[in-house]
Amino acid sequence: MKRAIPIFLVLAGLLVAIAVANPYFLEPAGFLGFLKRVAPLAILAAGQYFVIVSGEFDLSVGSLVTVEVVVAARLIDGDEAMTWPVLALLIVIGLLVGLVNGLVTTKLRVPSFITTLGAMLILSGAVFLWTGGAPRGALSQGFRVFGREGVWAVLILLVAVTAAVLLMRADFGRTLIAAGDNERAARLSGVRVDRVRVFAFMLSGLSAAVAGILLGGFAGVSAQVGQSLEFQAITAVVLGGVVLGGGRGHVVAAIAGAFTLEALFTLLNLHGISGALEYAVQGVIIIAAVAAGGLRLPALRLSPSKV
């Protein structure tokens, strides 16, 4: 947790700067709006955290978010009665995609970078193959509520954060981080390394489903709703001081990383550095944050080490 302190300081600084630039931010409605906006990325970051801390990557979440929204729109097609069944289905899809990612990575021993890169192509291809290129149908009002009404989004965020923290404190979380730290030692202590990793991918898939529900609810159907979210989520996690390669970092810090990223965007917008230079600033900050963290990686572990 000690290594997470800088991210909280940076986040606090950014929040103060936003409040100074825009006092509305301090009003309940303003802050609620901010939370509502952060919620999807924060949840995705929490999901991505599980995968990264176990020593893997999940590049498929962006595509998965798009899939979730497009599937929801087509199946619900404006019919309120379909809301709940489809919500359940979306969760199942998220878990299922995670399951497949996890199984291909652990059982077929394909590096997760490649597995999820493939999944990214397959998911976005398949869903538009199904809908004929553009989203179809419409979301119901019941569905939209979760993303549109700040209270819901914040509530879901709170539940997600609490769940993530509890999971990381539970046996699952501790064995997961152990597997990411030293796969062999974990195995020889009886940890079902493959199984916890598969669970991690499923949690990531689940987080994409929830993020999809929030994003779809927030702004409606769109083909590019999930675009580049995977990189944003990974960036957020890394900003939180979590080490690529696994075994180190705290889930709350990863979520704080998402808050920091979103706060940074908000601040840059407030100061009119939107669009163009926003990316440059973001790039420099990511590199600086990781470099300043003094993270020393023994080797680039893009593939699961063999045991």
Add this chain to the structure above:
Amino acid sequence: MIALVANPTRAVYAALIATLAIGWALVAFDGGAFTLNDIVGIQQRSAALGIVAVGQTLAILAGSLDLSVAYLISLVSLVAAETMAGQSSNILTAVVVALGVSALVGLVNGVVITKLKVHAFIATLGVALVIRGVLDHLYDGPAGRVPVDFQQLGYARIGPIPVAAILWAAVAVAVWFLLRRTRLGNRIYAVGGDVEVARLSGVRTDRVVIAAHVLCSLCAGVAGLLLASRLGAGAPTVGTDGGYDLESIAAVVLGGTALAGGRGGVAGTVGGVLLLAVLDSIFNQLEVNSFFKDVVRGVVIVVAVAVYARRTGRRAS
């Protein structure tokens, strides 16, 4: 068959030949035929990705990877086209400037990874974002003009072989030669195989990683020049539209180079790129829509790597 799968490079070429045969049959069944023009098309289509992927091979062999190539390609196309400004007399300057910019980006990638000890994924993603910011800030759309002389690079053919394909072949052979016949090449394998062993053997590992990144970026630069010559101008989205970052990594891995580094080579990458290009060409012939293509591409990449993983797995156990 077992012997074929035993070696990823051979496997990818076997897959390539099989794909060509199946593709031929499918296209014929569909009432079409592969023509000389399609072959030229495959070469043209694969040249830019091929050059980037050859560079990416170096980064991956050295145990790194480069996510910044796509934005670099866009940047280089613009720098080159603007420097040329439609004047043939500026070509040389433009090429030098463009390659200089590429080398600089590669240097930054390499230094951030080795000296600041930032994971290659984050380092090159960060550099990619920085380039993107610069591009968005400076350019609204296509800019510059490439003189006709330079456009020959993208359009001219010698017999049935496009100059672009010859350029690709030249880059591939050069890098193959580098890997096989130079100290740097040898050390790229060593560093990617085991940094500690290389370091203890007296290899200045940081320099090797930096050199690999500079070369990788130079390849991206060459691809940027090629695309500028094809487009007749520089374009701020040409690199990302082509998906050269992830696609080049996919092609390298498809060619049997281990993502962890130290194992593989250019020959496999060339096969991987050709395989993707032939698939593309067949899909084009059959007018399959692009979404289906993505699905097939994703499946092919994952299945290929799973097959290679089985092979190494058997050896390890």
Add this chain to the structure above:
Amino acid sequence: MEDTPQKSPAPEQVILRMTSIGKSFLGVRVLRGIDLSATAGEVHAVVGENGAGKSTLMKILAGVHQPDEGTVEIGGETRSFAHPVEAQRAGVAIIYQEFNLLPERTVADNVFLGREPTRRGLLDRAAMDAATSRLLDELDEHSFGPRDMVKDLSVAQQQVVEIVKALSVDARIVVMDEPTAALAEHEVELLYRLIRRLQGRGIAVLYISHRLREVFDLADRVTVLKDGAHVATVRTSDVTTAALVKMMVGRELDAYFPPRADEAVIGEPLLTLRDAGNGKLDGIDLDLRAGEIVGIAGLQGSGRSSLAKAIFGAEPFTRGEITPTRPANVREGVAAGIGLVTEDRKAEGLVLNQSVRDNALLVTRAIGRGGRSHRSTAAVAALLEKVRLRPPRQETEVKYLSGGNQQKVVLAKWLTLAPKVLLFDEPTRGVDVGAKAAIHDLMRELADTGTAILMISSELPELIGMSDRIVVLRDGRVAGHLPAGATEEAVMALAAGAAGAAA
């Protein structure tokens, strides 16, 4: 001891002279006032118990560490190495226990890594192959060639590659760290021949080994280290095995070991193997009984670790009768109450970036046994008290602990299982003296409470001192049984085979 007669070699022959070397890590002094010299053509053995400081001394020579005090002279010149490469250039080659080779590259590539010859700027593979061939010829090694991939070679062959690598840099000093550790008996003979050849070329060989037999076979002189200090340097011809052991251990054998088990304490067999075997083991008959510590002796490569891993389920038995449980994988082993304290603590025992608490609870959590009370701070505190972790901080990351404390954490991890059978592979390797005693006491306490214990150790005094019974393995089979208190000679005779029972 210090006054052991020592004839200084003639100064012009001295290639290496290390004087008053001292080194501390994180405030802990691991070396002090070490002197070591070597002359051309000499085989100089460096012996000492684990933790005596041999490896640190060699790493200083290799430029991996820099000494806090003292000087290193090579060929009469004072040198200080900031990087291993500088040591290499000065003619120091080290062959580590774990080879520094690239499995995916050829022999020649490995030999010349970092110094590839070039011709007109290009890699001269022909020259590399030729030079490698020549060196292989000189070593009389014809079983493989320069173009073979290292991953296709046997361990012994890989060692030859390391030696060729050393020769190719014209090393004047070759350090070998436990070179026979992974070799089969006949391969050891080949190694001897190689070392004689190195000697013949005027190379000084520093030979680090536990195996006194090898020391007497090969070395001209031997330097004994103990607890980071120089004990003595003597000619092998001037000293006996017993004297050497006494110098290394510096104490009476039994003094540090807890009393053995009462016959009354020893109970029913908790694990019985009959004619058990797998790829590495064959025809193993063994009983592990409650309250008993069974020592497993044998040379490295005799199947000791394989036996432990087979019982544990990590490399399961494929044949034979194993009762009551025959774990097919680690989880079944753990579920059956079997624990394994692995040889390589850092690679296989601990998750280094996690806290003491997380490590101690790893097994509990992995198998999901016990409720919340088992994971409470108080429960962990009690556990750490039991293994006498000092200080018993739960939140410290394990990587910051000393070897001894790390081993105690490993032990704590298995204690949560209340194991029926606990397997120890080199339990005190890299552990300081104080912690060693504590671990020995803990092992005995465990046995006294009814756990069946199997202990593998390369340190014969430890093996003999701790075991209620000793089983000696050779080439994957049981070579013989010995009672408590057997002599080292008896153990070695069985371990090496009657013919090899020298020294």
Add this chain to the structure above:
Amino acid sequence: MRRLLVALAASALLAAGCASDLPPTGASAPPDSGTSAAPAETSAPASAGTGEQSEFFVQADYDAQLAMRTQTAEGPADKPWEQAIAPQMVDTAKYKKDGPYHLCFSNAAVNNPWRQVGWTTMQEEVALHKEIKEFTALDAEGKDDKQISDIAELQAKGCDALIISPNTTATLTPAVSGACPAVPVIVFDRGVETDCPVTFIKPIGGYAFGADGAEFLIEKVPAGGKVLALRILPGVDVLENRWAAAKVAFDKSQLEVVGVEFTDGDAAKTKSIVSDYIARHGKIDGVWMDAGATAVAAIEAFEDAGAPVPAFVGEDQQDFLQKWKDGNLTAVAPTYPTYQWRTPIIAALKILKGEEVPKQWNLPQPKITQESLGTYLQPDMPLLHYALCGCESMPGFPGKWGGK
């Protein structure tokens, strides 16, 4: 200058002794002399908040487009996709040949709903004509380089006519120039910088689109009202033109443009931006958009903030029209009609039959107003359908477009 380049190119060819797929025309002139027109007025009242005028602004084109809005189109009144405004007909007798025909189409992409609707419409149009025996279409997936290869590949397929929807104006010009000598070329949607295609089909254009929206706001929003302008991204000529025209209108008006923001066409980002503006300014009186895809998200930002929805500029996308009707909004929808995807097929057949076609085929570009909303809103179409597809009477309607 051009001659020099041609000479250089020729000598390069000779020197290399090789073939080239490069068009020998070299640098070619733009279709109209727009680039040589007087530079745009860049001075704007500081209070307008609209910033500098775009470098894409060409006064002559602007004037021409605004004028075209009031001109009557020639052609059948119930088929706007066959109408043309102020056509300059060209003779196509040299392309005349007997059917059946093989038409080819190089499509920039089908990566957004507008193109999706258009592409469906085009395929249905093809199905209407028995004389088309083969229709080969390649999708460039939004990649300039692929489209260049695609165009080269299509030329070898024995097409009787080649329809091109360029991905980018400047970068596709060489490829289009290369195709012109081989086959009659029809370009639509975005243009190219050469006049070699037989016809270039487009609706009136971006200036008209932008002006329609801006004029509506100026009319509906009281003087001094605050207007927020939302743009997708900079640098796309069509979109730049839309904003440029709106800017000209706003600069002359009494309205205050409180912000010009880029949304990347992302609904979530749009909504966030609008929410921020509502929070900061308390009240926004009008929203101008350069494309309607995210209009609903912007409207929702007002709804979620509990603020009244102000005067809005959207587009003919179904979800916006529905919202407009349901919410009884004050709104207008300029259009960039998808029925323009029918015209190239019609044009190709005309050309192959030797009938004359307009050199520049300016299609009418209606705007949807409160009065005409009822005629364009078709309740059972998907949310992302574009109302001006001109496809209602086609046999596959509405199923092929995803409607019920």
